[in-house]
Amino acid sequence: MAKKKATVFVCQNCGYESPKYLGKCPSCGSWNQMVEEKLPDKTDSRSRVTISGKTSKAEPITDITIEKEERVKTDLTEFNRVLGGGVVPGSLVLIGGDPGIGKSTLLLQVSAQLNQNGGKVLYVSGEESASQIKMRAERLELRGSDFYLYAETEVSAIQETIEELKPDYVVIDSIQTMHHAGIDSASGSVSQVRESTSTLMQIAKMNDIAIFIVGHVTKEGAIAGPRMLEHMVDTVLYFEGERHHTFRILRAVKNRFGSTNEIGIFEMKNGGLEEVLNPSQLFLEERLSGATGSAVVAAMEGTRPILVEIQSLISPTVFGNAKRTASGLDYSRVSLIMAVLEKRAGLLLQNQDAYLKAAGGVKLDEPAIDLSIAISIASSYKEKETRPTDCFIGEIGLTGEIRRVSKIDQRVNEAAKLGFKRVFLPKNNMDGWDFPENIEIIGCTTLADAIRRAFS
Ligand code: TYD
Ligand code: MG
Numbered sequence: 045m046a047k048k049k050a051t052v053f054v055c056q057n058c059g060y061e062s063p064k065y066l067g068k069c070p071s072c073g074s075w076n077q078m079v080e081e082k083l084p085d086k087t088d089s090r091s092r093v094t095i096s097g098k099t100s101k102a103e104p105i106t107d108i109t110i111e112k113e114e115r116v117k118t119d120l121t122e123f124n125r126v127l128g129g130g131v132v133p134g135s136l137v138l139i140g141g142d143p144g145i146g147k148s149t150l151l152l153q154v155s156a157q158l159n160q161n162g163g164k165v166l167y168v169s170g171e172e173s174a175s176q177i178k179m180r181a182e183r184l185e186l187r188g189s190d191f192y193l194y195a196e197t198e199v200s201a202i203q204e205t206i207e208e209l210k211p212d213y214v215v216i217d218s219i220q221t222m223h224h225a226g227i228d229s230a231s232g233s234v235s236q237v238r239e240s241t242s243t244l245m246q247i248a249k250m251n252d253i254a255i256f257i258v259g260h261v262t263k264e265g266a267i268a269g270p271r272m273l274e275h276m277v278d279t280v281l282y283f284e285g286e287r288h289h290t291f292r293i294l295r296a297v298k299n300r301f302g303s304t305n306e307i308g309i310f311e312m313k314n315g316g317l318e319e320v321l322n323p324s325q326l327f328l329e330e331r332l333s334g335a336t337g338s339a340v341v342a343a344m345e346g347t348r349p350i351l352v353e354i355q356s357l358i359s360p361t362v363f364g365n366a367k368r369t370a371s372g373l374d375y376s377r378v379s380l381i382m383a384v385l386e387k388r389a390g391l392l393l394q395n396q397d398a399y400l401k402a403a404g405g406v407k408l409d410e411p412a413i414d415l416s417i418a419i420s421i422a423s424s425y426k427e428k429e430t431r432p433t434d435c436f437i438g439e440i441g442l443t444g445e446i447r448r449v450s451k452i453d454q455r456v457n458e459a460a461k462l463g464f465k466r467v468f469l470p471k472n473n474m475d476g477w478d479f480p481e482n483i484e485i486i487g488c489t490t491l492a493d494a495i496r497r498a499f500s
Contacts, residue, residue: 053078059272081235083227085157108237115251115301116254118157122309122319123150124171126281126294132157133212134252135301136245138219138273140259142281146292146312147258149184151215152177153316154256156186163212164190166205170197170221170231184316197231199224199240206247208500216244219273233271241276274298282414285312292317307461330403333432337424340454341416341437343408349451349458351435353403353414356420356499358396366395372402374409381440388444389418389492391425411439412449415468418491419498428499433465435499438473444491448472455482468494 053062056079060071083271085274115130124130125179127137129442134401140277141147148171161320165188169177174193181187191208195200199222206214216222220232248255259273261282265440274280280299285292293310331338337356354373361367370378378400385391390449393451398421423430430436437455439447440475449455452473459467460480479485488494 051080052083054081054343056234059234060239061413065205065309071189079229079233081233085115094227106416111346114352116158118161120154120156120157120308120317121321122294126296126306127279127307128296128299128306130155131213131254131256131299132278134248135279136241136257136277137259137279138188138246138259138277139281139283140261142261142287144287145283145285146310146317147283148172148217149180150294150317151217151256151258151312152181152186153184153190155213156181156184156188159188159191164192164209165213166192166194166209166211166217167215168194168196168202168205169217170195171217183492184498197221197223199243203243203247206253208252212253213245214247214253214255214319215256216257218260218286219291220260234357234469238276238486241273245276291320291352293434303432307458327475331432332430337420339416339420339423339430340459341413341415342435342437342459342467343456344451346408349454351458351462351464352408352413354416354420355401355403356417356424357399358393358421358424361395361397366393367397367399368401369398371418372408373400375416377419380442382421384437384440384442384444385421388490389422389495391422393421396425411447412437412455414438414440415446415488415491415494419495421466422499426499430498431466433463434498435459435464435467436494437469438488438494440491446488446494453477456483456485459483468498 047213051425054064054067055074055077057071057074057077058069060069061076066078069077089099111151115132117124117130124423128274139147139151140391149416152167155167169176172195173196175400177193179299189463192211195434201240207241219237219240222236223231224236224243226234226295227239242254247253251287257277277298280298281373282295283292283295284295290312294310296304296306298304309319310317337358340353342351360476382393386393399440400417418440419430419436436447441447453470456467456469457480464483466484466486468486471489474485486497488497
């Protein structure tokens with residue numbers, strides 16, 4: 045009787061492997077994520093021999109010559125910047141984002157430009173047929189001679205095609221649709237994604253081909269499939285934006301060839317994605333100029349800084365108890381800040397209704413947003429507007445002091461990048477880092493001090 049192929053239970057969240065089923069993953073703590081998968085054949089899939097026949101070997105460090113890292117620039121300067129200055133040959137770049145956000149459109153445009161700059165491009169799609177992609181390319185008015193479209197999901201077939209065509213750039217749209225013949229489990233499972241990516245990585249490294257991989261994002265905002273996907277690639281970019289708005293933000297969350305925290309802003313138009321070269325406008329456009337009750341904060345979303353407008357409406361209570369609501373903000377935090385405003389900054393808020401909102405539907409939950417909440421409340425209460433290019437960062441303590449926050453440099457850089465002119469921040473946060481040149485830093489010690497200076 046043939047021996048049954050060994051199986052292993054793999055956590056679909058983090059990639060943890062266990063010989064038996066477990067309800068809760070001991071590695072990442074998630075429930076019901078264990079799926080039985082067949083073990084790959086160790087011999088074929090782990091081979092280090094590449095399509096060009098080269099193998100890698102250990103060399104003394106003194107013998108290794110440093111190859112000059114040449115970057116290829118596209119015409120999309122925002123895209124170049126996020127990559128750290130252009131496309132690095134032989135790099136593996138993962139682009140994640142919600143469905144329909146514009147990942148395929150972006151990569152199609154980037155492919156066409158790399159092609160125009162003399163590169164040979166292979167665009168592999170597991171989601172659309174070649175004629176669908178062609179239709180889209182026509183709509184975007186993209187054309188080129190050495191630009192190949194290929195509708196395929198089998199990694200070995202893709203590998204053969206790469207061997208034949210010898211392209212400079214490859215796009216894989218998307219990794220969740222790819223299938224590696226050595227693995228029995230379904231496309232999109234942890235082992236499939238891992239094996240497909242590892243094959244693609246070998247192709248990229250050994251042949252100096254830059255490969256862009258599209259990855260879908262789950263509801264929680266992580267790239268679907270294993271975390272390890274992010275560890276394997278050189279660069280991870282997220283393409284974000286609201287489906288019903290036309291603006292899109294491309295962010296680097298990991299980059300072996302440049303800094304993270306770079307963002308590129310695009311607008312989705314009928315003719316494809318266009319760069320937004322003056323991003324501050326984007327954020328100021330939505331804000332009413334001269335409106336009271338508005339303050340902008342540079343908040344951290346996970347590892348990423350984002351700028352959000354906090355809006356307040358304070359109006360006298362007509363009858364009974366004062367009404368208080370907060371959407372996108374923690375209600376108890378808002379109550380606390382109102383109490384501090386009352387006690388330490390002399391604002392009479394007890395007979396006022398207060399409605400607060402984090403604009404754009406985001407949810408903010410970190411202490412650094414306190415100051416912007418307080419300033420927006422004060423602005424509405426005093427009926428004095430803040431300057432549209434002011435940004436407020438800081439935690440508020442119960443004695444009315446402004447307390448130090450984390451990652452101040454990232455927040456301020458983000459504000460500077462987006463065109464803000466002044467940033468109010470905790471005085472204690474002013475040491476130990478370099479301010480960006482084009483922004484004025486205002487260190488505050490107390491809430492009363494910050495309010496006085498913001499409305500003077
Ligand atoms: P797409 O690139 O297919 O998204 P993804 O690959 O991330 O799933 O983008 C699809 C959306 O973009 C679709 O809703 C239509 C819109 N779109 C435009 O508005 N203008 C365009 O020129 C193109 C190509 C798409
Ligand atoms: Mg797509």
